Amino acid sequence: MECENKPANAEFSVSCDRRKSARPPEPCAIVIFGASGDLTARKLIPAFFDLFKIDRLPDDFIIVGASRSPLNDDTFRARLTDKHQGEPGDDDKWQSFLERCFYVPLDYDKAADYVTLRQRLGALDKTYNTAGNLVFYLAIPPGIYPLVSRHLGEAGMSRESAGGGWVRIVVEKPFGRDLASARELNHTMHESFSEEQIFRIDHYLAKETVQNVLMLRFANTLFEPLWNRNYIEYVGILAAEKLGVEHRAGYYEDSGVIRDMFQNHMMQLLALTAMEAPSVFEAPRVHEEKVKVFRSIKPFTEARPAENLILGQYGAGKIDNAAAAAYRQEPGVDPGSNTPTFAMLRLFIDNWRWRGVPFYIASGKRLAEKKTKIVVQFKAIPHYMFRYLLGDEIPANRLILGIYPREEIKLSFQAKLPGTQLCMQTVKMDFQYQNRAHTLDAYSRSLLDCINGDHMLFWGQDGVEQTWKYLDPILSSCSQYGGEGRRLNFYEPRSWGPDESLAWMRRILNV
Ligand SMILES: NC(=O)c1ccc[n+]([C@@H]2O[C@H](COP(=O)([O-])OP(=O)(O)OC[C@H]3O[C@@H](n4cnc5c(N)ncnc54)[C@H](OP(=O)(O)O)[C@@H]3O)[C@@H](O)[C@H]2O)c1
Known part of the structure; x- marks a missing residue:
């Protein structure tokens, strides 16, 4: 063909x-x-x-x-x-x-x-x-x-x-605002429409690099044998936005970053990175494997939340030398609002493949750059035979799947620097989508698939309910944090989030 x-x-x-x-x-x-x-x-x-x-x-x-x-x-x-x-x-x-x-x-x-x-x-x-x-x-x-x-x-x-x-x-989106309302919405829609007729859109899924995650993993021999707890140290998923809430404060006040980004886009990126290979590439089989990932996420607990959840809200500051309003000063926002505009979550997937591997997921508004990527950090080599010559440190391999601004795949590895002296350098293999033929915008692609009756890029009811099941305790934790005013960390506009998360953001997400 x-x-x-x-x-x-x-x-x-x-x-x-x-x-x-x-x-x-x-x-x-x-x-x-x-x-x-x-x-x-x-x-x-x-x-x-x-x-x-x-x-x-x-x-x-x-x-x-x-x-x-x-x-x-x-x-x-x-x-x-x-x-x-x-x-x-x-x-x-x-x-x-x-x-x-x-x-x-x-x-x-x-x-x-x-x-x-x-x-x-x-x-x-x-x-x-x-x-x-x-x-x-x-x-x-x-x-x-x-x-x-x-x-x-x-x-x-x-x-x-x-x-x-x-x-x-x-x-x-949003498909409900918690598990109970999502179930109710599904129930009401099923009074008139069958599940087969319902297309819950998530335009992130139609982005080229997002679609490519499964192809990279399952159409190559190279990556899949290493794609597990034996070789991967951690996985980072970032979706950073430069803009604040703009004219959508009414919606955002009620939603916050967990409902706006985590329940949908971030969970889809997680599922694509962590799922098992379906028997065939068909929507129902792919959906089943994603739902298994959602079911395997270790439930969030209130014990030691600081290690697993950092929440933030952008404060006032300057952008390009002009005053920038804090979230609480935006039109339509409650001046005492505790709605988080930033979250960083550490979660674990309790299954054979991923046991013990942390997944760090971060998203926020008014951050330093608009950037979306998945970072797969491989473990360090077990034995370093060059240590007497080149010192102790050797960076481990890292695979970056860039989604925005550049749709790209970058694999870093070590190579000898050409020359008579023995020197090692980190080099990158780099594949850029923009060098390839014309690609359709994510909404165009999703709409076309809907017209063609293809559910691959859409959410199924099970996935929606499982993700809310995991996120509900986090949402209640957000409201408690906010209520006490202790755990909501404020951050400068156009920074990389609250100080509390900065070390993670730099080390893990390479910002
Ligand atoms: N905008 C985005 O970038 C975006 C992104 C992702 C998802 N979404 C989702 O897409 C949907 C539409 O978003 P939108 O930004 O286009 O919304 P919107 O501009 O606020 O509303 C769309 C239309 O709905 C009608 N409407 C607004 N408030 C209403 C109310 N209280 N009762 C009845 N009708 C009302 C208005 O049309 P009439 O008054 O003429 O009826 C309005 O033009 C929402 O569910 C949103 O969450 C939007």
Whole structure:
């Protein structure tokens, strides 16, 4: 099978997923609830437009925006155009794309509005031949997911139509705010939709390097025999953001870093790094292996929490010589807020492969750089025969899977420095994705997979519930820390987090 992205001068073999290349996406209507919002303008429409530009959307597709704002097709299109950051030469394509965008005003709790939506979709289906296939995208505040899901069921839009059209629903994070609410949300959604129809999106999973973790581990002989407690000292996972909460304080105050980053993105990176090889590369088998990792995480205990959890919140300071507000001073934030904007967690996976290996996971806002990576630190060699010549220290091998800003793989090892003298140096083998062919943005890829009915890049219900089960005690620990005001450590803006975590951040995450 020939690869569409195959570089002209590829020296080695390239093989592609035969199922995907062979199958064009099926016609469909995409309904975005919350179409007047931030996510739609910043992520969804640009992602759909990118797919449209490279002919990856079905020939027969439409996008229908639905939200309370009093818009019509024309004003919706004008609004999309206002926010559209086009590239030179895109204008004609953008106009053709807009012709496929429609709008239905809808009050999320009004049953009659869903009937109107159904009728409009029926009429559009006749004109645009969308074959009755529907993707519902919930780009609305999580509190109203159950409401919309129920109304779709009651309006008869959640089940496959007599004509055979399929129906799918995409749910944005957060999937609940703890185990109890996640279970309740799953239960409510299952009243109208089957698990097979639900796509819980985590765009991190669609990033090239994230997808590559499994290929690196399981398509090479080299790494897997070493990928265990016998050879690995520790694993570090970092997702650092430079920005503060910006305009999303309302959401963040209620969520904090554990709900915003750990329950979803960080846990997925952990699972990909730690899971066993599935028997085949199919979504249900991959999901099963990830869930086994989540089940094996040693439960968090209150004993010695300082060794396992460091929480922080950004304070006031200066950024580029201008005053920068503390988190507590941000608009919409409670001035006494104890919401953590930084966390560093040390956890252990209690299974044969990982027993005793610490996993350090850190994420925070307003840190020194925007950076995401996985660091795999191998153990030092058992015997150092050069010690009399070169001294005592020899750095152990380290593998870095860079996710942002550079999608890259770097392996460090020791080599002789060329010359007559015996000198050793650490060198790096370096693979950079940006040198390769065009890659799709993570949202575009996830949306395309949803249209293709592929669950690989989405969360299953089991995974969501298992991760909350592990994180619930940490969340209650956060509130206790905050309440006492003792354990929430403040940090300078554009630093690498609170002083308490700095040594870990430097040694383990190499910041
Ligand atoms: N924005 C992001 O970067 C981002 C990233 C990851 C996940 N998410 C998730 O994606 C979803 C949408 O995010 P967003 O940032 O686009 O949200 P948003 O802008 O706050 O809200 C989206 C739309 O929902 C409607 N809405 C807002 N508050 C409402 C309320 N209390 N009751 C009923 N309707 C309300 C509004 O439309 P109308 O008033 O016109 O109905 C609004 O335009 C959320 O679940 C969020 O957690 C967002």
